[in-house]
Amino acid sequence: MSQLSFTEVSLVYPPRDRQSAPHLVLDRIDLSVSTGEFVVVIGRSGSGKTSLLNLAAGFQAPTEGSVTLDGKIMERPGAERAVVFQDDALYPWLDARDNVAFPLKLRSVGERDRRARADELLDLVGLATAGNRRIWELSGGMRQRVGIARALAAKPRFLLLDEPLGALDALTRSRMQTFLLEVWAKSHAGALLITHSIDEALVLATRIVVLSSNPGRLAADIKSSFAAEILAGAPATEVRASPAFKRMHDGLTGLIHTDTPEEFAA
Numbered sequence: 302m303s304q305l306s307f308t309e310v311s312l313v314y315p316p317r318d319r320q321s322a323p324h325l326v327l328d329r330i331d332l333s334v335s336t337g338e339f340v341v342v343i344g345r346s347g348s349g350k351t352s353l354l355n356l357a358a359g360f361q362a363p364t365e366g367s368v369t370l371d372g373k374i375m376e377r378p379g380a381e382r383a384v385v386f387q388d389d390a391l392y393p394w395l396d397a398r399d400n401v402a403f404p405l406k407l408r409s410v411g412e413r414d415r416r417a418r419a420d421e422l423l424d425l426v427g428l429a430t431a432g433n434r435r436i437w438e439l440s441g442g443m444r445q446r447v448g449i450a451r452a453l454a455a456k457p458r459f460l461l462l463d464e465p466l467g468a469l470d471a472l473t474r475s476r477m478q479t480f481l482l483e484v485w486a487k488s489h490a491g492a493l494l495i496t497h498s499i500d501e502a503l504v505l506a507t508r509i510v511v512l513s514s515n516p517g518r519l520a521a522d523i524k525s526s527f528a529a530e531i532l533a534g535a536p537a538t539e540v541r542a543s544p545a546f547k548r549m550h551d552g553l554t555g556l557i558h559t560d561t562p563e564e565f566a567a
């Protein structure tokens with residue numbers, strides 16, 4: 302088992318100009334994600350969700366505290382942590398297979414092995430017949446699946462997902478949630494996903510982390526079992542309609558919108 306950990310992590314952005322002050326965005330965050338967990342971070346706009354993910358990816362370093370992978374400080378990106386963005390950022394001049402295989406090419410994996418791994422991943426994401434198709438021939442949902450397959454190519458221990466389904470229409474988005482859950486379960490990776498959607502958090506997460514705003518602090522860290530129900534075969538529509546789901550949804554909505562989230566959490 303691997304563990305990605307934030308220990309007493311604070312992040313301060315420098316002042317934008319002479320008139321403004323330094324901006325404390327994240328304040329003493331303690332958070333761990335293990336392989337086999339799907340942790341979803343929710344919080345109001347500006348609460349620091351993307352900053353948190355950027356720290357996990359090693360795109361930036363904390364001002365205080367440490368981000369570690371199995372105890373080793375991580376201040377740079379690495380193949381063991383793959384990032385998926387909302388904007389799929391695929392290479393339009395390559396077909397779907399070569400997009401998926403690209404990280405392997407960078408690691409000098411031979412062509413035959415690259416192709417075999419890319420085809421295996423395209424199959425995993427339900428695009429077995431789309432390997433030769435160009436990116437512009439694919440729908441938004443298909444493109445995002447290619448992006449997820451590409452993220453899995455180098456067998457990362459952690460998937461870091463920044464609103465990956467945010468640009469999709471509602472129906473495609475809810476189908477992609479179930480799909481993402483299944484792909485994650487098969488990958489045995491840990492997942493850290495940020496979203497604005499409480500509904501999405503409840504469908505995907507094994508744990509939901511709530512960030513309060515200004516500065517971003519850990520307001521709650523809650524276990525959730527709806528994802529396990531969906532993975533066990535319960536239709537997502539039925540899970541969503543259950544009283545327990547609605548109760549959690551209302552509780553999280555209150556937690557995010559209250560000005561004193563710590564009181565709610567207590």
Ligand SMILES: Nc1ncnc2c1ncn2[C@@H]1O[C@H](COP(=O)(O)OP(=O)(O)OP(=O)(O)O)[C@@H](O)[C@H]1O
Pocket residue numbers: 314315324326344345346347348349350351352353497
């Ligand atoms: N590079 C930067 N330099 C200065 N300030 C920044 C930088 N990046 C983000 N910020 C500020 O930090 C705060 C948190 O931003 P961040 O994008 O992490 O929040 P978020 O919760 O992901 O927001 P959203 O949900 O709107 O995407 C915001 O006030 C933002 O303006």
